Amino acid sequence: MKTLLKTARELKNMKVREVSQQTGIDQALISKFETGTRKPTRDQLPKLATVLEIDLETLMVAWLKEKILYEIGDEEFALKAMKVAEEEIRYQAKSVKKIPSSLQKILTEIDALKTKLDTFREFDSYRITQALELEYTFESNRIEGNTLTLRETDLVINEGLTVSGKSMREHLEAINHQEAIGYIKHLMEKNSLLNEREVLSIHNLILRGIHPEDAGRYRKVQVMIKGSTYMPPQPFMVSKQMEDYFIWYETNKNSLHPVLLAAEMHERLVTIHPFIDGNGRTSRLVMNLVLLSHGYIIANIKGDYDNRMQYYQTLEKAQTTSDKEDFLLFIAQIEKESLERYLDIISQ
Template sequence: MKEILKNAREKLNMKIREVSQLTEIDQALISKFESGNRKPTKEQIFKLAKVLEIALETLMVAWLKEKILYEIGDDEFALKAMQVAEKEIRYQKTLKKKLFTSLQKVLDEIDDLKSKLDKFREFDSYRIAQALELEYTFESNRIEGNTLTLRETDLVINEGLTVSGKSMREHLEAINHQEAIGYIKHLMEKNSILNEREVLSIHNLILRGIHPDDAGRYRKVQVMIKGSTHLPPQPFIVPKQMEDYFFWYEKNKNSLHPVVLAGEMHERLVTIHPFIDGNGRTSRLVMNLILLSHGYIIANIKGDYDSRMQYYQTLEKAQTTSSKEDFLLFIAQIEKESLERYLNIIGQ
């Protein structure tokens, strides 16, 4: 691979310094790539291929070849292991193709439903929106263990009442989440750019009065997710990962289907787990901000046992295997069901 990089750069009459500026990769690292003393990351491969005008497939194949050789060397079982691996990769690709076909089918159905909804926007009602947003607050909090019923959530939010036997935290979770919905609708109406400030503001609303010292701030300690094998990154890595998170959004926001974009931003944020608490609610609000901004409606994941387990299982699979198709399909199905229900409510 080192020859490919060096030959491509020289063919373009570019200095290492110029490649460094265009790829935002340290000049010393590029020198090490060309000498074979250092291997680029997958993300760096994408940048180098683009700047040096190398076919991505050519560079990726060379990169993967060296990675495989480094890992297995000339071990006596290497060839047999590679044959077994090839069969497994082919099998996984077949499964992935089937899953992507299923996802595309649901996305097409969603777009049909949205087209239908767009024709009947005049039937939108403040009271219908209010009721659905109340349900969203109830379900999103229920996923996280809040025990307020839908009726009790209504009394707390809209009547200002205190429910006997329920904790102050549960009351604040209901009030805060409803205000956070109002905030993302405000961002949508202003056509605001999704950035770090807005995500921190959403989180600040979620934890206001519950964890005032942590509201709207990245965590400073390592955390574990109860019931999950996924271990979030160390706290000192979080700011950089969040920077990459928003970079990824800017890079992909105009090329992905909005439902896929929303699902990706949900999964990526909750995987980083940047906050001490409130990561799930914040991630779902970011997801729904994206959906609302593209003319879709709130995707309301239910908090009952079966829905919650499917949500957690597909999410953990995405976090631990980098296979996101199940999770994205789950989110797409939730959005489809939400659209179908909304159209049914307005009589269409």
């Protein structure tokens, strides 16, 4: 752990003072982390990983290893106890991550479609991609009540025109969302880490010019979700829950199927509801960033009444009962349909 932190800091040519300023962790503590006289807390690990650009999973493993060694030391039965613990952990992991047969079936179908898609990559067209991204902006905004039609959304984004009878907010929502799509594609191409800074940047784009004082900032007040019985956490809990959110991502990103990982990241973010406005759009963009990063395509949830109601109902069930199966199935079905449509377009 101590070597890992010091080496990462030196590779970035950073002083201990700079790491302290960017993480909010006392400078003396960081020095002690590097000498091994103190250990970071679990909450401090994501901050150190982000600033020092260390894979959080690597950092967590090193931290847990030292914690285990400190606890058991040279106890006589240490190795035997660790073997028993390993078997128990494996059993728990297996039971927790068992996927229902209905969900596994659609994931298998999705993987077959993706395999087929990979053989058609050379036929990818910028114009097709541009049209599908425009549809995604239109549908994602329609879910949230934006009344611009698909054609009007095109005129606003690609022609720079103003549509009579539509509010300035609706125009900005279209422009901002399209720019946010460009941003998540940029992150995907750079293979950037999904962390707090990037999620705040996505949200900043969504609310830019609409609520500039709230763009890219966690809420400081309690909120309610219109039409839902679910009550989001109090504002003082948001920062901690967001830390846990990124820890969960780093812990599960290499073990969950990418479609399930994307759906979970969506549901978990919108359940925390960390922002005054723009939670849905930001959560869907994070979901699609995960999908794009794994070679899938944008899962475009339609904004018509039936799809919107199914989306909200499965999401609320996940939030109020902790039963996520219906929501995961819904997102998987959307991704499957998006893949089928894309393949149908490019293979003609």
